Amino acid sequence: MRLAILTPALDYYVNWHADAGDYRRVFGEAVSFREWRDPGNLKEFDLIMPLLVWGYQHDPVLWDAHLAAWRGLPFANTLPTLRWNTRKTYLVALESRGVAIVPTRVASSFSDQDLESARAIFGDVALVVKPTISGGAEGTHLLRPGDPVPTDVALREMLIQPLMSAISEEGEFSLFYFGGEFSHAILKRPAAGDFRVQEQFGGTEIQIEPPLNSQHLANSVLSALHEPPLYARVDMIRGADGEFQLMELELIEPSLFLRHAPDRGAMFAQAVQHHVEKNHSG
Template sequence: MYDIAVLTDGRYLASNDADWYISQIHQEDNLVLDALRRQGLNAIRRDWADPSVDWSDCRALLFRTTWDYFDRFAEFSPWLDRVSQQCRLLNEAALIRWNIDKHYLADLAASQVNVVPTCFVETGDPRSLAEVVAATGWDELILKPAVSGAARHTYRFAAANAQQHAEVFAQLVREEAMLLQPFQHSVLHHGEVSLMVIDGKVSHAIRKTPKANDFRVQDDHGGSVHPHQASAEEMAFAEAAVAAVPFDVMYARVDVIRDNQQQLAIMELEMVEPELFFRFHPAAADQLASGIARRLTDAAR
């Protein structure tokens, strides 16, 4: 019987010293495994999609580098339902489902958390992209799906050029909800700050910046990562945002920017399988392990 399994993507299960990306994933996951073991927990690392695994041999599952879940959502969704009946999930299944759909931004806004203004276009909306854009009054916009990852179908455009994306928008909105946001210009010069909130408290932060002539900060698109010393204002903002989430949050990555009014604003809260950049601050893995150990101890009482 294991206390906890650290979940990964099958492509990353085996180590490969010749591949820097896989080596970095192992470095991150091993920091977590070592921290869990220092808490006296019997921990193992597993592929979430391995059909041979009997998950009832684990008390808890920790989502870490399960980065294929979105591309395999037809498998992941029923698997999530099954395993949530067998063991504790961190983060919990209800939170994962809430966080997958960016409609959660509206919930945060309703709780007085400052988020980037967002206009949702629901599945089957008959309006053209030009009509939706005109209704927002925004001059420069970002278009993306409400359920997405890794900047899938993310487009930046001027309102006057909406017609360039009209066809792809019409195709997408027939099948899924979309959202529009005003483009936030600070991302070009200052990037996006990610604050890691572990067990309710900020542990550390990094800054992600886009490559030249791009706006996407993800490293998949050439963005880069830098250490960042979070200000008291940023830490308080991130912790308050996580506190507004209507679930128990073991870990979160809070992605924030200065909006076009120069106020801190949420771009996204990542609580499914976010990269938490433990390599920049290994002590955060111990903060995570301590919170997990406390929850498992409390559950056993």
């Protein structure tokens, strides 16, 4: 079995080498790492996983061109799935299919008018705004009542959401699925005074047994997809009514936190092996 994992540039500002080490441990000599911007010939591989394409949001035009050029190659998840998951507007698509999501407005060209409209709908509350193509909380802002549109995201396509109080009170839940089967879950908490759960901003995580209703939401999310993903991370938060709402569905380059998996990633390896064997037999 020959596996390729696509990576960011070697000088990418977030350390991705620990994640690469997890994949080396899980897959051994079967895995090779290729920089996504210039990966070379990928036809020799049985499966290609873009698990470390961190930074694709910096050059979405190149990313889109690569997705077109990679047509016919054995990607996991599939190329149509990757293209669909690139823009966070997939949230409203999932909502239309019955999935409970964090209340979300999409601004095609973020302006003061969009901000006023969102405040009229969500109330005079703190808002979180984020680019529809983003990663690692880049371009994400917390806007208090009266704050203007930040200049660095003005006129960009943005999501607008109310700040969920549970992010500081409880945290964000992430559930991980391989081959459609639940593997493990973590609870991520932001640093004191922050709302971002990413490690580079001081966020921390612990392994948990996920609440039953969080698994129900994750199952509804995966059932709403047109194609079953080989790997998925379902990020969610508890709403004011105690029920969970989808924050993000990560199908491209999620940190999988395999160190928190009870089997340390064995289920993931088995899912990949089964996927490759199934494709060869087909």
